Amino acid sequence: MRPTLIDPTVSLADWMSAIDGNRLLCALTLPGSHDTCAYTVDDRLARTQQATLDDQLHHGVRVLDIRCRHERDRFAIHHGGIPLGLTFDDVVRTCGQFLARHPGESIVMSVKDEWPARDCTRTFAATFEWYVAQYADARWHLAPELLPLRAVRGSIVLLRRFTSEKPLGIDLTAWSDNAMFDIDNVPAPFTIQDEFRVPVPASIAYKWHAIDSLLDLAPGLCGERWVINFCSGTGMAAPPVVVALGDAQHRGIHERLVERLAARSEPSGSVMLDFCDWKNWCLVRALIGCNWSR
16 A cells, blocks of 8 residues: 555654645545444453554544543443443543644544433433533534634544534435435534444445445535445444455455545545554554645
8 A cells, every 4th residue: 555645754643734724624635433432341242442542542542432421420431232331521531631732733623412411411412511511621612613623723622412402513414324425504514324233244345335435426526415334334234344344255445445545545535443453553554644635
């Protein structure tokens, strides 16, 4: 695979600092991690990452997929009904500390209401706002519109996947299940591919077709729409590690994607990866390099 076009003097922890601050965030190619915190469990159907959140940030991942259960007016990090042993406090502290040390960066965080609430006296949105106030050192961008990178450096940009009675971040509550879809009722429209059902390893080829189709469209959409392309998938006979890495009979998504990016380095939107540290973060590096493509 050819090297990325990132400035060799810029570390992966600071790659956004080399980007023109006038570029819109949605026009950038952003490496992301699907179910970011599912590195704490050994269940093959639940585990989607190997690297910790801090490692992901320091190696260039900039879009986080954070899933919470609202319990006793706090957020526990979950994968479906499975608790991951982390709290939203852990996530916000880690992100705030990273941005304090790397102020030229920005973190995009999708926050999802993942599982039915338990023993709560307030809404999910109210508890989220409590976290924003509680951790004042972590700067949030909670406006609904997209701004240029210079306006969100040092900030966490909220993609909201929970209901709120008042404007709070970018509203993605119209998310469709297991589909490629558009969200147009927001100041910045979105095109999202999240076809996650991969029942058997033979279905990996269909999942790749969905990813590849949106990669084809992305250069013409980025900047006008925010493109989010999920490379993740799962099924009882095809757990996330098999979908990502393949098996003896089937090529995984990672191998296909690395070939695609080597052949065509072009704007790709936000690309959400399972096991994003694969082969020394080569997919993250390749996606970052798309920001310097001609």
